[in-house]
Amino acid sequence: MxxxxxxxxxxxxxxWVFYLIANLFPIPGSKFVGVTVFSSFMLYFPVYKLKRNGIIFGVTAVLAGVMSLISILMGLAIISAGLMTELISWLFLDEFKGWKLRLVTGSFSLFGTLNSLLMTYYLAGGYGFSVLELIIPFIIMTAISFIGGYLxxxxxxxxxxRYLPEQ
Known part of the structure; x- marks a missing residue:
């Protein structure tokens, strides 16, 4: 705990610092893309250290609760991304190490960006745009978020x- x-x-x-920096880009969903590297970086440590299922959801549930004080939509995006990532970890992680762990914790950023874009589209009235106008930015932002998450x-x-070898 x-x-x-x-x-x-x-x-x-x-x-929060990365989030404020990401506000410089006036693109919907760019705030979550701006924190992709950092969020997956921070999520990797407890999952690697504790090596059991439920850690991803635990971390994201607490973070979503805290962030919901700032924005309920942000909290919803975080908790839904945590649920999706936890589901992926249950399906693909047999050992909590290696490239699979990096891929699963990196997917948290993908799901977070995906959820925030969908919420922005449906709640902010994105119906004024055609699907073709939105599909390219949608694909680009989710791809960038997954790459950033994996990095x-x-x-x-x-x-x-390198710096914290196991004893």
Whole structure:
């Protein structure tokens, strides 16, 4: 529980800085794309350390609760991304290490961006646009978020292997 609390606190503080920087880009959904590397980076550590199912949902549920104080839609995007990522981890993770762990924790950013874009589209009245006008930015943003998420998970993996060797 302490690891989850520390992870959420650090994610909130440093994530808020990245979130504010991402506000410089006037594209819907860019705020979550702006924090993709960092969110997967922070999610990788507790999952790697605790090595069991439910950790992803635990971290994202607490983070969603905290972030819902700022924006309920942000909290909904985080909790739904956490649920989707947890489902993927149940399906594909047999051991909590290797490229599968990096892929699963990196997918959190993909699902978060996907959920925030869908919420923005349906709640902000995106019906004024045709599907063709939105599909290219949608694909680009989700691809960037997945690549950023995987890079964040890989960076966490690299730091653990290089600077925090197992005893």
């Amino acid at each position: 302490t690891i989850i609390a520390i992870t959420v606190a650090l994610t909130f503080v440093f994530g 964040g998970a890989y960076l966490a993996y690299y730091i653990i292997k």
